[in-house]
Amino acid sequence: MAAESGDKWILTVTAQTPTNIAVIKYWGKRHEELILPINDSISVTLDPDHLCTTTSVAVSPAFTHDRMWLNGKEVSLSGDRFQNCLRELRSRASDVEDEKKGIKISKKDWEKLRLHIVSFNNFPTAAGLASSAAGLACLVFSLANLMNVKEDHSKLSAIARQGSGSACRSLFGGFAKWIMGKEENGSDSIAVQLADEKHWDDLVIIIAVVSSRQKETSSTSGMRDTVETSMLLQHRAKEVVPKRVKQMEEAIEKRDFPSFARLACADSNQFHAVCLDTLPPIFYMNDTSHKIISCVEKWNRHEGTPQVAYTFDAGPNAVLISHNRKTAALLLQRLLFLFPPQSDTDLDSYVIGDKTILKDAGIHEMKDVEALAPPPELKENAPTRNKGDVSYFICTRPGRGPVVLNDESRSLINSETGLPK
Amino acid sequence: MAAESGDKWILTVTAQTPTNIAVIKYWGKRHEELILPINDSISVTLDPDHLCTTTSVAVSPAFTHDRMWLNGKEVSLSGDRFQNCLRELRSRASDVEDEKKGIKISKKDWEKLRLHIVSFNNFPTAAGLASSAAGLACLVFSLANLMNVKEDHSKLSAIARQGSGSACRSLFGGFAKWIMGKEENGSDSIAVQLADEKHWDDLVIIIAVVSSRQKETSSTSGMRDTVETSMLLQHRAKEVVPKRVKQMEEAIEKRDFPSFARLACADSNQFHAVCLDTLPPIFYMNDTSHKIISCVEKWNRHEGTPQVAYTFDAGPNAVLISHNRKTAALLLQRLLFLFPPQSDTDLDSYVIGDKTILKDAGIHEMKDVEALAPPPELKENAPTRNKGDVSYFICTRPGRGPVVLNDESRSLINSETGLPK
Structure with missing residues (x-):
């Protein structure tokens, strides 16, 4: 040397x-x-x-x-x-x-x-x-x-x-x-x-870290099994994804949130569909993941245009991408209504990251969470509140590369x- | 007149x-x-x-x-x-x-x-x-x-x-x-x-009626949504199913249980995969359905050849088709281990239909359910017993047509x- x-x-x-x-x-x-x-x-x-x-x-x-x-x-x-x-x-x-x-x-x-x-x-x-x-x-x-x-x-x-x-x-x-x-x-x-990250800087991301007792299939072995056994994966890779990639590039370039959201949700669902089409089938989402999707889908349909996109990787956690700060605050109200923390959890450790979204949602202390009303689009179904199904939420946004x-x-x-x- | x-x-x-x-x-x-x-x-x-x-x-x-x-x-x-x-x-x-x-x-x-x-x-x-x-x-x-x-x-x-x-x-x-x-x-x-029904009369069918609070999508509207929005359904209908139909006819004709089971499980999973690929996505199976699949898959893999086939329709209930009475009794032991009844339920109303399978499984009273050991293929994972996740079981078999x-x-x-x- x-x-x-x-x-x-x-x-x-x-x-x-x-x-x-x-x-x-x-x-x-x-x-x-x-x-x-x-x-x-x-x-x-x-x-x-x-x-x-x-x-x-x-x-x-x-x-x-x-x-x-x-x-x-x-x-x-x-x-x-x-x-x-x-x-x-x-x-x-x-x-x-x-x-x-x-x-x-x-x-x-x-x-x-x-x-x-x-x-x-x-x-x-x-x-x-x-x-x-x-x-x-x-x-x-x-x-x-x-x-x-x-x-x-x-x-x-x-x-x-x-x-x-x-x-x-x-x-x-x-x-x-x-x-x-x-x-x-x-x-x-x-x-x-x-x-x-400056190109589309009004997007707000909320991650729901979902409680899970199930041991998950590693993505390495899971995707190997899917390649070997799914009868749908090659069709997805060759016929579906190339079109979606083009459309998604366009949606990002134009900051076209409705297209962005539709593509992101559809592609997340299709990824989990090919996991299910695997032998043995792979389940990454659980009932809590399903409830979160259902909440977002009902809200998006109620508003007539997507407010929020959801996407799930190889696990039950939801990554929710909001159009802007306003929809993020409305989303957080819905999430905290459906998934309030366990009684021994404090708000400060239940919603982490960018806490200004919590303030925008008008939530300053635990009793504000308790007082939340059911979202209007769910009122008819008397939605239940699922305490303990979510471990915590992270509020964040698109960010910079390595430094x-x-x-x-x-x-x-x-x-x-x-x-x- | x-x-x-x-x-x-x-x-x-x-x-x-x-x-x-x-x-x-x-x-x-x-x-x-x-x-x-x-x-x-x-x-x-x-x-x-x-x-x-x-x-x-x-x-x-x-x-x-x-x-x-x-x-x-x-x-x-x-x-x-x-x-x-x-x-x-x-x-x-x-x-x-x-x-x-x-x-x-x-x-x-x-x-x-x-x-x-x-x-x-x-x-x-x-x-x-x-x-x-x-x-x-x-x-x-x-x-x-x-x-x-x-x-x-x-x-x-x-x-x-x-x-x-x-x-x-x-x-x-x-x-x-x-x-x-x-x-x-x-x-x-x-x-x-x-x-x-006489052609293959050693098959035994156990249905797990799964507790569910979720309102389900009707199959009429669900399949309409899938036809309109899934990018995978036509590929399934045109490329995958025709081959499976031929193979399934052959499996039934030859009473080839391993082929029958593999095809039935794969096709059930693919049906639920195209439901998930629908906009909005349709979830018919829940966490309990997933646990039942996981139990069967682990057992089948442990034995080296399928003992049981599972199939799920437009809801969370599992229909489990056993190779014969012996595997049906072993299956029922596994199911009752994983899904024991609520304490206020009596055995007679928890397992209905052909009760001789229950006798074959050595289960005569509730304390026999309590005393069940975890199945050997699950022992390493210290499986939990999920009381209340299943409403009841029906033991049955292939049967006759209308009379x-x-x-x-x-x-x-x-x-x-x-x-x-």
């Missing part, structure tokens, strides 16, 4: 990367190892203030192995997916020089230097909120910065894709499209930005020991 | 008709009024001892209107579907002579004579167990007998079809196929018998007044 300050130096980079939610779904691979999908997909990036991964990466001649810590626990890096990302990044690394610290790393050194990676999610991992997408994107983005990989975000997305398919879409803020590509080696299976955090205090790695702080 | 015994005579016929459960599903019409389907379907007829409709029909010159009573309440006959059936039957009526009673009705009289119809289901109508299929089939079958309609059961099935699509399959015992037909007037959209009940005491009509007994 051509480091001038001796063998004790440690160089670190810290970055923050958002999670994303697909509005045209990715489900099914045409190549398992390279993670090449059978159709394009489109996502909204979620505000990293509320949902993101922060990752610090460090390199030092003193490190003897590549090591990684996730949410405070050391995890193995031996999996193919991690190894593929590390190999791809090392092969693209360039010379690095830190004049202040007097560190010089030449391109060829990277093959021998070992890395420490420390990663944290700012949201509960068990909640099933696409933590692997943000996590792998952040790993690739932070290492690319550390290693001076001179490639644009789309090229990096092809590396992140090999760690976790949907991670490629987390390299961009706003709205991203994962292009399935045609090449056998996957070089053209990359994400691109459709619009940044490097230059503030040393944000680093998760102790700059003396190279270990987690 | 050429009735020799004066104007006070009443002529009655009483018949009993089974319900049926589709194992290749009917979902979607190509003609709303004639009830012409977009694909063939195949069903198993259920033993009328446990699930059937009994209908008495009467004709008298003293009757002033066509009238009908269903489960003790007078109901309107003004709907198009009833009217279509009555018109079709009247146009095919023949001369009738009852020498003993001295009654003679000539073909042309039927246009003027009015009818009384009294119908009862021997199972709770609210349970969502295809009561309309048995009901309409019984109405057509009993009237055809009363009116001396000289047509075979397949021709009659085309009339019943116009009352309720799946009713056409209830004209046969054992296994029936509803051929979609090609003619615009629906004349070739008829049911035929694939095999009678005329000659025993006057079985008539539901008072032979003096022409009104319900």
